[in-house]
Amino acid sequence: MIRICLTLGAALSALAVASLGTGEMPLSAERVVSALLFPGADPDAALVVIDFRLPRLLAACLAGAALALAGAITQAVMRNTLAEPGLLGINAGAALAVSLLIVVSAPGLSYLLPVAGFAGALAMTGAIWALAWKGGAAPMRLILIGIGMAAMVSAATTTLITFGGITQVQRMMIWLAGSLNGLDWERMRLLALWLSPAFLACLAAPRALDLIRLEDGLARSLGQATEQARFLLIALCALLAGATVSVTGPIGFVGLIAPHLARRTVGPVHRRMLPVAALFGAALVAAADLAGRMVFAPAEIPVGLVTVLIGGPFFFWLQRRLRHDP
Numbered sequence: 001m002i003r004i005c006l007t008l009g010a011a012l013s014a015l016a017v018a019s020l021g022t023g024e025m026p027l028s029a030e031r032v033v034s035a036l037l038f039p040g041a042d043p044d045a046a047l048v049v050i051d052f053r054l055p056r057l058l059a060a061c062l063a064g065a066a067l068a069l070a071g072a073i074t075q076a077v078m079r080n081t082l083a084e085p086g087l088l089g090i091n092a093g094a095a096l097a098v099s100l101l102i103v104v105s106a107p108g109l110s111y112l113l114p115v116a117g118f119a120g121a122l123a124m125t126g127a128i129w130a131l132a133w134k135g136g137a138a139p140m141r142l143i144l145i146g147i148g149m150a151a152m153v154s155a156a157t158t159t160l161i162t163f164g165g166i167t168q169v170q171r172m173m174i175w176l177a178g179s180l181n182g183l184d185w186e187r188m189r190l191l192a193l194w195l196s197p198a199f200l201a202c203l204a205a206p207r208a209l210d211l212i213r214l215e216d217g218l219a220r221s222l223g224q225a226t227e228q229a230r231f232l233l234i235a236l237c238a239l240l241a242g243a244t245v246s247v248t249g250p251i252g253f254v255g256l257i258a259p260h261l262a263r264r265t266v267g268p269v270h271r272r273m274l275p276v277a278a279l280f281g282a283a284l285v286a287a288a289d290l291a292g293r294m295v296f297a298p299a300e301i302p303v304g305l306v307t308v309l310i311g312g313p314f315f316f317w318l319q320r321r322l323r324h325d326p
Contacts, residue, residue: 001272004265008279012061015286019060020053022293055188056180060289060303061282062188063180063244064254066195068281069202070241071255072262072274076209077233078139081263082319084255085241087143088234091252092150092157093124094245095176099160102171113175114190117246124153125238129231136227142234178249178304180289187247194243201236206270208233213268251304253311254281260318284310 020036021027027035031045036054039046070085078087086092097120098113128149132141157176161169211224212233219226241255262277285303288310292301 001266001276004276005279008276008283012279012283012286015283015290016057016061019057019286019290020049022290023048023053024298051185055185056183056289057286059183059188059191059248060180060285062191062195063248063251064258064281064283064285065278066198066240066244066281067251067254067285068258068262068277069199069274070237070244071257071281072259072270072277073205073209073233073237073240074255075259076213076270077230077237078143079213080139080143081260082256082315083143084253085237086150086250086252086255087146088238088241089124089128089146089150089153090121090238090241091245091250092153093127094118094121094242095250096120096153096157096160097123098175098246099157099164099172102168102175103160103164114187114246118194118242121242121245122238124149125234125242129234137230174302175249177302178251178307179300179302180248181300181302183248191243191247194246195240198236198239198243201239202274205233205236206274209270209274249302249304251285251307253307253314254284256318257311257314258284 017029017032020032021029025048027045027048031042032049034042035045035049039050067085070090071083074083074085074087075081094117097116101113101116128142128146129137131149132138132145134141161172164172208224208229211219211222212226212229214222216226219229244251258277258281259273261280262273266272266276284307288306289303292303292306295301
């Protein structure tokens with residue numbers, strides 16, 4: 001596993017240098033490294049790299065890692081390898097909360113958008129859990145109620161888009177596309193602050209995730225309080241994905257793709273799979289953001305649209321592969 005992590009780390013470092021050097025002011029790899037290590041030697045490059053491009057890159061890596069971990073948790077809790085964090089209503093809840101704030105507030109309250117998105121994601125997850133509870137929260141019940149609630153909330157968001165003003169709708173659509181454009185140090189620090197306790201909690205989660213994948217009776221016989229563990233793991237997933245969606249907007253399919261790549265690389269044991277999935281997720285979002293800036297430069301494709309273009313074919317390939325597995 002160490003060799004795989006080092007390989008992924010090297011690939012992520014190469015992506016980082018390419019990302020920091022790409023933009024309206026192209027920079028060579030030497031200038032990028034110099035700007036990071038010796039900012040006083042090249043003030044112009046340091047300004048571009050450190051003040052504008054570095055927070056965007058760090059946010060992409062944090063978002064990718066968080067969504068990958070949330071996806072691994074969702075797949076274990078739901079016992080479904082096609083599951084992803086959106087099944088818990090995280091994206092839908094965050095989208096509705098942000099859309100409501102955009103519609104009812106003045107532009108000067110834009111700084112509250114991440115807070116509203118985070119609150120909406122957590123509230124939606126809590127509502128789905130409460131509705132699914134019937135002497136316990138069975139994975140299939142959580143999936144079905146999550147799909148239904150997400151559809152209802154998405155309809156409410158669409159209604160706001162339909163009847164909102166042009167300026168408000170433009171702001172909504174930019175956020176709903178999942179974009180890292182304009183992401184500054186303040187928002188990156190906010191994302192890091194919200195994700196730090198969740199990342200720490202993931203260090204204690206591997207054994208619980210290994211057990212929760214089993215049938216409830218078998219998991220209880222091995223010492224796990226299944227309903228308590230399921231609740232805590234879903235809360236952890238909501239914290240990871242909710243914090244990310246609230247800052248970056250919805251970035252789809254990362255929580256599906258990265259855990260599968262990690263599982264195929266190091267196996268299903270979560271002690272090994274989680275760190276590898278986090279690295280895959282960080283590299284995936286960083287690469288998607290870089291591709292979105294390069295394909296139609298100087299115009300940008302939001303990173304959320306790039307991951308959908310990647311994730312759609314991956315989902316159909318995965319579904320077909322799983323259908324033919326013995």
